[in-house]
Amino acid sequence: MIEPNTFVDSIIEYAILHLITLCGDVTIFVTIFSKNSSLPCAQFDAAMYVIGTAGHVDHGKSTLVKALTGIDPDRWEEEQRREMTIDLGFAWLTLPSGRSVSVIDVPGHERFIKNMLAGIGGIDAAILVIAADESIMPQTSEHLAILDLLGIERGLVAVTKADLVDSEWMALVEDEIAEHLAHTTFATAPRVAVSARTSQGIDELRAVLDAVLDATPSRTLKDGVPRMPIDRSFTIAGFGTVVTGTLLDGPLAVGQEVEIMPRRLRGRIRGLQIHKQRGEQATPGRRVAVNLSGIHHTAIVRGDVLTLPDAIEPTDRIDVQLRLIHYATPLKQNATLDLFVGASEVRCRITLLDQEILAPGALGWVQMRLEHPVVVLRGDHYIVRQPSPSITVGGGVIIDSHPLRHRRFRADVAKTLEALARGTPDEVLLQVLGDGLPRERGVLMRAGAMSDAAMHEGLAQLLEKGDVVQLSETLLISAQGWQYLEQQLCNTLQAYHQRYPLRRGMPREELRQRLQLDARQLNAVLSFASQCGVSHSNEIGVWLSEHKLALTREQQHKLDRQLDAIRRMPYSPPAPDLEPELLAWALEQGLLIHIGADIYFLPETYAAMLEWIRETIVAEGGVHIGQFRDRFGSSRKYALAFMEHLDERKITRRSDDVRVLY
Numbered sequence: 001m002i003e004p005n006t007f008v009d010s011i012i013e014y015a016i017l018h019l020i021t022l023c024g025d026v027t028i029f030v031t032i033f034s035k036n037s038s039l040p041c042a043q044f045d046a047a048m049y050v051i052g053t054a055g056h057v058d059h060g061k062s063t064l065v066k067a068l069t070g071i072d073p074d075r076w077e078e079e080q081r082r083e084m085t086i087d088l089g090f091a092w093l094t095l096p097s098g099r100s101v102s103v104i105d106v107p108g109h110e111r112f113i114k115n116m117l118a119g120i121g122g123i124d125a126a127i128l129v130i131a132a133d134e135s136i137m138p139q140t141s142e143h144l145a146i147l148d149l150l151g152i153e154r155g156l157v158a159v160t161k162a163d164l165v166d167s168e169w170m171a172l173v174e175d176e177i178a179e180h181l182a183h184t185t186f187a188t189a190p191r192v193a194v195s196a197r198t199s200q201g202i203d204e205l206r207a208v209l210d211a212v213l214d215a216t217p218s219r220t221l222k223d224g225v226p227r228m229p230i231d232r233s234f235t236i237a238g239f240g241t242v243v244t245g246t247l248l249d250g251p252l253a254v255g256q257e258v259e260i261m262p263r264r265l266r267g268r269i270r271g272l273q274i275h276k277q278r279g280e281q282a283t284p285g286r287r288v289a290v291n292l293s294g295i296h297h298t299a300i301v302r303g304d305v306l307t308l309p310d311a312i313e314p315t316d317r318i319d320v321q322l323r324l325i326h327y328a329t330p331l332k333q334n335a336t337l338d339l340f341v342g343a344s345e346v347r348c349r350i351t352l353l354d355q356e357i358l359a360p361g362a363l364g365w366v367q368m369r370l371e372h373p374v375v376v377l378r379g380d381h382y383i384v385r386q387p388s389p390s391i392t393v394g395g396g397v398i399i400d401s402h403p404l405r406h407r408r409f410r411a412d413v414a415k416t417l418e419a420l421a422r423g424t425p426d427e428v429l430l431q432v433l434g435d436g437l438p439r440e441r442g443v444l445m446r447a448g449a450m451s452d453a454a455m456h457e458g459l460a461q462l463l464e465k466g467d468v469v470q471l472s473e474t475l476l477i478s479a480q481g482w483q484y485l486e487q488q489l490c491n492t493l494q495a496y497h498q499r500y501p502l503r504r505g506m507p508r509e510e511l512r513q514r515l516q517l518d519a520r521q522l523n524a525v526l527s528f529a530s531q532c533g534v535s536h537s538n539e540i541g542v543w544l545s546e547h548k549l550a551l552t553r554e555q556q557h558k559l560d561r562q563l564d565a566i567r568r569m570p571y572s573p574p575a576p577d578l579e580p581e582l583l584a585w586a587l588e589q590g591l592l593i594h595i596g597a598d599i600y601f602l603p604e605t606y607a608a609m610l611e612w613i614r615e616t617i618v619a620e621g622g623v624h625i626g627q628f629r630d631r632f633g634s635s636r637k638y639a640l641a642f643m644e645h646l647d648e649r650k651i652t653r654r655s656d657d658v659r660v661l662y
Helices: 004-033 061-069 077-082 110-120 138-149 167-181 202-214 411-422 425-435 441-447 452-465 479-499 508-515 519-531 553-568 580-588 603-620 625-632 636-648
Strands: 048-055 089-094 100-105 125-131 155-160 191-193 227-236 240-246 257-261 265-274 277-279 287-293 305-307 315-324 336-341 344-352 363-374 381-386 391-400 468-470 475-478 535-537 541-544 593-596 599-601 652-655 658-661
Touching (some): 110 138, 138 381, 138 391, 315 411, 336 363, 363 411, 411 425, 425 441, 452 468, 508 519, 508 541, 593 636, 603 636
Parallel strands (some): 155 191
Antiparallel strands (some): 227 240, 265 277, 381 391, 535 541, 593 599, 652 658
16 A cells, blocks of 8 residues: 555656656746655755856857756747747756856847846856857847946856867857957956867866856855845746745845835745755845745736845836947937846936937946836946847946936036945945935945945944934934934924914924924934934924923913912813913913813812812712712802713713712
8 A cells, every 4th residue: 555645755756757848947846845845955055156148049058058057948848949049048057166056048039138138137157158150140249248238247158069160260260259359348258169969168168167156256145135036937836926036135034024026015935946955045146936925926027026025115216327338329318218127127218417418338327217116226237228129228337226316417416426336335325325314224235235344334434424423223314414404403493482482392293294204213313302402302292402481471461360260260160261372381381271161170179179079989989960069069061071071081980870980
């Protein structure tokens, strides 16, 4: 008899083998996320790299990846039938050093450049593939320009199909490649002649790739806020939604709550997988598959970003430094372009901030207005393409992911962008704080796209120089911003005191709205202002330190006359004949106690009536309105109002027709 678990495992094995035949690498998630999986559970803590292919269509990128890894990156039946890569493909290998490498294979045809851009942005190094029988071709040049614009400086050149040409032709190809790469980031990249058909140079290519990665910094140790641009979203029966991408900036862990931005969809991580291994945590700098609960896969599209809840705000405006490719046409003000950043694509219009027209090969400061929000950070690289005819025209680095709207040809704007682009951590932080609003430490770190250590060092310098004010443990503001905010606070409160001289202070909520702060910011501002002796506050209101409540001689006379009238009839007091401000002042000072409607008692009268009621209830078990009326010689109006007031304060409560203690 077959044991139940053995039977289930056998069925799963059969299903996996069948699905692998049909779907390629997608099915690895079935084995990884299955509770019955016998695969090891890893922590993914070793350094890992992501490399990408680049090159012209039909130059053998996918064939080379298969020769290197044993995995066919062409996942779709149409790709295999047409022998042409259409969408991103994925594979992995272990190099001679033991280093684990993820491979992203990109389409080379010009019609699928957009698919190529969705995967190439997160790589550490590239393999530029050039076929020996054709040498440099149009998409070779375009892919090379894209690598250059994305700042991908490390990689190698694989000269494929080496078995199809003789040594004399290969020498000519080598010379042409050297000349073409001379002024690019791949000018000194090593070159290896290979043949996937004969395996010529494949081992050498692995060794050279190992050497290239020896000099490539790993992103694995980053411990910031994780974000993963999503390039695939699909579902597997029994497991639910799976998304894949290259993890950036920080780790992910099983059980974490995550958010899909900019759609603001929240879910939880059910499982993590890298290269057929499941684990409890995934560190950045790797290709990761995330099994999600709580989100349907159809709600997620390529270009969305998986991150922690409330960690990163989407933006529909960015400031960038744009470099136009030398063969592009001049770029005019308000031109329309397609922006590619991370795995996302969005149409945008540009504002040239420092030039009338951006010439081919030139650099310029540009503000981009996006058709819909995307999730990006300062320091992210991007590509822009002309919509029609579709062609890559430039790219660069995002300088500010949440800028204000700029006017053109402003020297101060250019100075700010220059500081953000090339400044030290303290200069970057000061520029991020330049809008004069209090900011959270975490927001500053993300906006400045810097590590916690760099943030701490830069902030320490700014605090020492007095350029930044620490309002609370987590809230910071520039010194200039605090001066402006302090002046706003003083002016607002001074105007309020002049209008309402007898009120203790301005209501906190009214002040918050006037200063355009949230509750957390207001609390920090008021606490710091109190430390500086600028103002004081309580849970109700805020007032300037020098504000004194004082009556004029006429007001004092009116109030004394009214209090005397009440003393003459303490248990049936007349309604006060005072203007609202003077009456409010008397209440705040405790000279009168408001019972209801126009009924106000003196404090000593209130205390005497309250004491009698308590004593009577204790002695007799309850008190009637009639008893109160007879004892104090007041009318039913006053007796009932006082009793109901005590009920509201939960001193007494009504039981049938008597009052008892609450």
